[in-house]
Amino acid sequence: MTYTLCLLRHGESDWNAKNLFTGWVDVPLSEKGRAEAVYSGELIRDVGLRPDVVHTSLLRRAISTSNIALDVADRHWIPVRRSWRLNERHYGALQGKDKKATLQEFGEEQFMTWRRSYDVPPPAIEPDTQFSQAGDVRYADLGDEAPRTECLKDVIARFLPYWNDAIVPDLTANKTVLVVAHGNSLRALVKHLDNVSDGDIVGLNIPTGMPLVYRLDENLVPTVAGGEYLDPHAAAAAAEAVANQGR
Numbered sequence: 678m679t680y681t682l683c684l685l686r687h688g689e690s691d692w693n694a695k696n697l698f699t700g701w702v703d704v705p706l707s708e709k710g711r712a713e714a715v716y717s718g719e720l721i722r723d724v725g726l727r728p729d730v731v732h733t734s735l736l737r738r739a740i741s742t743s744n745i746a747l748d749v750a751d752r753h754w755i756p757v758r759r760s761w762r763l764n765e766r767h768y769g770a771l772q773g774k775d776k777k778a779t780l781q782e783f784g785e786e787q788f789m790t791w792r793r794s795y796d797v798p799p800p801a802i803e804p805d806t807q808f809s810q811a812g813d814v815r816y817a818d819l820g821d822e823a824p825r826t827e828c829l830k831d832v833i834a835r836f837l838p839y840w841n842d843a844i845v846p847d848l849t850a851n852k853t854v855l856v857v858a859h860g861n862s863l864r865a866l867v868k869h870l871d872n873v874s875d876g877d878i879v880g881l882n883i884p885t886g887m888p889l890v891y892r893l894d895e896n897l898v899p900t901v902a903g904g905e906y907l908d909p910h911a912a913a914a915a916a917e918a919v920a921n922q923g924r
């Protein structure tokens with residue numbers, strides 16, 4: 678007896694295509710991203726995976742990906758739950774900045790510390806600046822909990838309550854669960870599931886639009902470490918491209 682969990686990072690967004698730090702900025706999918714969402718729906722359909730429930734972030738790129746993929750898989754009707762706790766990592770003052778220019782300005786070590794270190798957040802964003810989410814009604818209930826920057830450790834801390842209270846109950850009710858989220862919120866989930874060390878998580882990149890399926894045992898331990906991509910060759914190439922962003 679195993680539980681089935683399918684993770685899906687949103688398709689390419691306009692800002693992925695432009696190589697800009699995105700975080701909580703609510704950018705749409707690019708044309709390529711919409712095509713990736715269609716392809717992920719085809720993969721889900723063709724292997725006979727039938728999600729019973731979908732969990733998404735509050736960001737358009739994840740919501741659109743979920744809608745497109747589920748429509749293609751003929752599962753557009755399943756219940757949906759959304760939470761800010763599945764949002765992308767808040768990228769602080771880097772939101773809206775060009776990755777290549779940031780790499781050139783601050784150097785490789787600082788750039789990679791901000792992008793991939795476990796516990797060093799970028800500088801906090803000022804509330805009155807263009808890419809801040811202060812005043813965004815969808816986060817009004819968060820009050821002081823609303824982040825102005827996050828490292829991966831912070832993402833794990835805000836993600837785990839949702840995992841335990843919303844996703845695990847669906848899994849243990851034997852529902853096939855689809856989670857459509859983001860590069861860094863899914864890194865947080867993978868770190869938790871696979872018990873990846875703080876050091877090793879630095880090297881893990883999640884590609885856009887590639888369904889990653891975990892079968893979990895009764896203790897919610899993956900039967901295959903790292904899960905299984907439905908299109909492993911394309912996923913490996915796409916993950917490599919994410920790792921090399923900015924260069």
Ligand SMILES: O=C(O)[C@@H](CO)OP(=O)(O)O
Pocket residue numbers: 693697698699700701765768792860861919922
């Ligand atoms: O900009 C972002 O929000 C993320 C995901 O697109 O980028 P990175 O892979 O650099 O963490």
